[in-house]
Each structure stands twice: as structure tokens, then as C-alpha cells.
Amino acid sequence: MVKNITTVRIRYADTDQMRFVYNGKYLEFFEVGRTELIRELGMSYKQFEESGFLLPVYDAYIRYHSPAFYDEVLEIESILNTKPMAKLKIEYNIRVGERLIASGYTQHAFVSTKTGRPVRSPELFNKLFDEHFKE
Template structure:
């Protein structure tokens, strides 16, 4: 299992009239978590794209337990618990400063060749980094 935590403060524009985070913004929060998870592993999403690989989302599930609010400092925990091949799957947990679990989620993404628009195996460099954690 590989975990990474990212801090994010809720901005006013991310909330609804009640001051709660608008439900659609959690997908963006999870994306921030995924990008920072990769960066912590030494791989940037930008470098993947520059090498001709994209990672479109195949599936996304979100469970809303408690609302996040304007100006909350959130911790987004991004967890990889299975070794990827053609797809990579992440679990997410969002907590506030009081360590209350607010939201959980799951995303499945597919490694795609940008030119051919076909699924491909994850790049060897990324797999080497990931597999070193599973030994």
C-alpha cells in the first residue's frame, strides 16, 4: 500500500449557499490527490503526458459522510493498494482539521496511448517505483 497526504484549504468559490463544499468539487480534490501522489513518487503527470501517456478516469465513486465547509483545511489521503498494470485504482479519504472523516472515494484510471487512443501497460519507470513499495 502506498499513501500520500495533500493539504487543501476550501476556497469560497468551492462552496454552495450553505457554505458547504459543492459535491462536484470532490472529483477535483481527488485529482489533486492523485497528481500529488504521483509527484511524491517522483513522477509528474505532465511528464507522463509529454511521453504520450494519458490517464482518463474510467470509474469514480464518492461517499459523502459529512460536509466540508468554507475555509476548512482538508487532508486528502490518496491510497494505492493494488499494483497497477493497464489500470490504476485509488482510494481516497478526506478529513478536516479535527480528523473527522468527511468523504471517501474510489477512482479507476486507464493508461492510454495518446496517439492511438488505446489502453497500454503502465510505464516501466512508474511500475518500478510502485513495486518497490510492495516488496
């Protein structure tokens, strides 16, 4: 397992008329967590793309447990449980303190920037994953 925890303070622009964080924002929070998880592996998203690969989302799921509000600090836990082969699945838990706000996952395909076609997990990503994987 590879895990990262990062934080985001909720801005006023993140909330809706009901004063909750707007439901569509959670995919953005997942992206923040995913970006930091990949950075923790030793490569930025930008470097990954420059090496010839993209990671488009092809599936996403969000379960809302409790509302979050303006100025609260979200703790975004991003987890990569299994070694990627042809796809990458990242799971997320978003909390404010001990309160679970949302959970879910995103699934990504590895895509070549040269061909625009799906490929197996690139060797450079496998190497980074193997160096950081913890049981």
C-alpha cells in the same frame, strides 16, 4: 501500498448556497491528491504525459460522510493499494481533523498518446511504483 497526504484550504468559491462544499468539488480534491501521489512516486503528471501516456478516469465513486465548510483545511489521503496492470485504482479519504468528510476512489486506464488506445501499465510507472511500494 503507496500513500500520500496533502492539504487544501476550502475557498469561498468551493461552497454552495447551503454553505457546504459543493458535492462536485470532491472530484477536484481527488485530482489534487492523485497528482501529488504520482509526484511522490517521482514523476509529475506532466512528465507522465510527455513520456507518451495518459490516465483518463473511467470510473469514480464518492461517499459523503460529513459536510465541509469555507476556510476549513482538508487533508486528502490518496492510496494506491495494488500494483497497476491495465488499470490504476486510487482510493481517497478526505478529513478535517479527525472528522471524515468524504471517501471514494477513481479508476484510470493507461492510454497511449500515440494511438489513443488502452495499454498495460508502462514499465516506467511500474518501476516507480516498485521503488515506493510499502506492505
